[in-house]
Amino acid sequence: MKKILSITLSALLISFAGCKKDSDFLDVPPTSVIPEDVAFSDPALVLSVVGDLYNRSLDFSSLDGHPNYDPNNPTSNNPYNMSVNTAYEPGWRTFADFGESFPSENGSYFIVKNTGWGYNSWATWDYGYIRDLNLYLKRLAASTALTNVEKDRYTAEGRFLRANYYFEMVKRMGGVPLVTDPLAYDGNNIPELQMPRAKESEIYDFVISEAEAIKDQLPKDVNIKARATKAAALAMECRAALYAGSIAKYGAGTPQVSLSGGEVGIPINMANGYYTKALAAAQEIINGSAGPYKLYQVLPNLSENFAAIFLDKSGTNQEAIYVEDFKANGGKVHGFTTNDQPYSISDEGGDAGRINPSLNLVEAFEKLDNTYAPLPTKDVSGNPVYYTNQQDIFAGRDARLEGTVIIPNGLFKGKRVDIWAGYIDASGNITTSDVAGNLKPLPGTSTPVQVVGTDGPINGLELRSQTGFYIRKYLDPTVGSGRRGRGSDVSFIRYRYGEVLLNAAEAAFELGQPGVALGYINQVRARAGLTTPLATIDFDRIAHERRVELAFEGHILFDMKRWRIAHIVWDGNTMSSADLLSNIGKATKRNTQPWGLWPYKYYSPGSPNDGKWLYREVLPNQVTGYDRFLFGNYYSAIDDALRSSNPKLVRQPNQ
Amino acid sequence: MKVKIQYIALFLLAGFSACKKDNYDAPSDTFSGRIVYKGEPIGVEYNQVNFELWQPGFGKNAAISLSIGQDGSFSQLLFNGNYKLTIPPNQGPFLWKQNAAGRPDTVAVTMSGSQTMDIEVMPFYMIRNSQITAASQKVTANFKLEKIITDAVNGRDIDRVYLYLNKTQFVSGGNNIASADIAGSAILDPNNISLTADIPAMTPTQNYVFARIGVRIAGVEDMMFSPLVKVSF
Structure with missing residues (x-):
């Protein structure tokens, strides 16, 4: 009896222990996911959510690279959804191309070997990101745990990032579906979810109105650079309005680059309205109402000063407005310095020298008397000009030249680069070698001497300069920054005061206020050592100033597109040396192939010129292609699969 | 040893079982x-x-x-x-x-x-009666341009006319070793246009070039070309 009782009891015990409701049993809080009510209950957690959203914002040029579509392998990647991408575009290569530089890496010569760009180049269609931003804003609005001040700032940041990505999309794709709420599929609402493309002007209007709406919720603090500020919102508004204005004005010259529904192209009568907004937004930054921003003028050497804009992350730098920041030993670094440092000074043996600025760009830096002239390599009768010092040929130029580019014998980290292509004797014979820094006896001697620089230039020798130049912008002089393991934490400046001034100058010029425009452009020029102010201004001057001031900052493609001169500048013809040396400073000058300038030592014992330097313009022999920008390239293709799933998406023109 | 043979047999089996022809023939x-x-x-x-x-x-x-x-x-x-x-x-x-x-x-x-x-x-234009000949290190092209679309809405002017020479049979603005051109506004008689280009030195030397006449029409991206001619000299 006793036994039966104990068995019954224990059976009861066991069976009741299992009697938990199923829903309770299965409802276990996840340990790897923070649920939304928790995430939006604490400002620190919201910060980490918005941090992820910041991290996913897309830049055309980006020091740490971005996922990219590989045109040679269309099945491997999807350009329209960055999150499922597998191919990665290395940071340095997002600064290359467009005739402004030569890619000195064996796997990247395709940039100068192909004859144009696919219609899907530069496409972006990441509505996953837009959805996450919309969800973030919705959940933030529903949150009750945050104070109003915190909530306002976080909301403004989300709206800033959303407007910024729409701006990035409209630059590349034209009008896109404007989704500002998280969409939900309920089983039979596909027609509503298939949204048509908005007009191109409507997307620009959205960016402008969002910036206006949020600017006062954002902090006015010049020291906040990696998060949205009032100045960042205004700088975005200014650039967007300027782009829209120029598309309206110059789009009239290329009527075939438009769609009848306005998805691509903006009517010309809207141009002045946009230019006015651009000027007003720029002036709001310039007059200090967003914080004390100003041009960086700290170092006495103007070239060093210009290079330091991109390196100085201290409070002294009141020029940078909004940046993508990095932190060494903090998990977010990039390999730009590793990839682009001079080979002979490299921290990382065998990793260097990829971006070689082209002579096309170098020639564009004007002389200190505000005139354009090619670098003198030959005198009037066609004889070479001999220079005592290697750098003499670059003397008297815009200080930004040496702030942007490392010239032959130029300094980096206190050492001089060794760029020279060989010896030339009196009869024009060249003694050189295919191995950088190699020794060979000169004609008539038997003692081997170095006959070519350790940094090249040698055709086809990767990681050394093949144009005679290295890039200097963003190159980090910190010890160890060129090592793969440590990396560099130089930040990428997305918006800076110098650009705001140039935007203001352009908008004022287009509005028929040349005096105002000159006032702004001359500030930028004076900082670069061009102290004689310009007295007149025209379109070519504005285009030229942007090209040299904003070189390698991700502007060139979009500037050429919005001015509708991309198809003229990259016209699919080869570029002769006459093309290279004429019409410098003209916006529509052909720029289809990157040329180089190779220094040679003159070898003629007994001659007064012996040991002096002479220069030759050279087209690197890897440059077998030429850039051809088609009308169909003005707006990147919308994938066939996308247009099949949403037949309301109108196809881009000329594709 | 016996085990190994079994494994090999298994692998062979697995390998061969995948050897099936594709479902579809390639387009033919x-x-x-x-x-x-x-x-x-x-x-x-x-x-x-x-x-x-x-x-x-x-x-x-x-x-x-x-x-x-x-x-x-x-x-x-x-x-x-x-x-x-x-x-x-x-x-x-x-x-x-x-x-x-x-x-x-x-x-x-x-x-x-x-x-x-x-x-x-x-077409906007047709290139008619094109004759491309070589003499004394020059290539000369004589031709006529006939305007096909003449109405005011769709008709287009000539932007530029080119004569391109190349070493290979791919001849265009991007692929040429020499070219000559004349602006559309400078053409006096579209029925009688003549262009002359010098033949540059070629390495390795060859005693022929390929030549084509190209017409760039105002506001039209793609050029039109005359038939390719191999000119020996």
């Missing part, structure tokens, strides 16, 4: 032809002018893009079936038919076996 029927105006082919730049074939009824829509060769010809291997042919707007130095809504018209193409089809388009 050729769709070829030329872009013509009244039976005369229109020369264009290699790989720059495209038109499209759409085959409805198979899941998502995507076009088969066909590129037109230098001599105006095209060819594509296709499966049997019904296709729709169209030329997207602003492709080529010619106009394509439009439907009443102002959109590019389509032509039905039924493939059952190989077929040849010439596509009739309206």
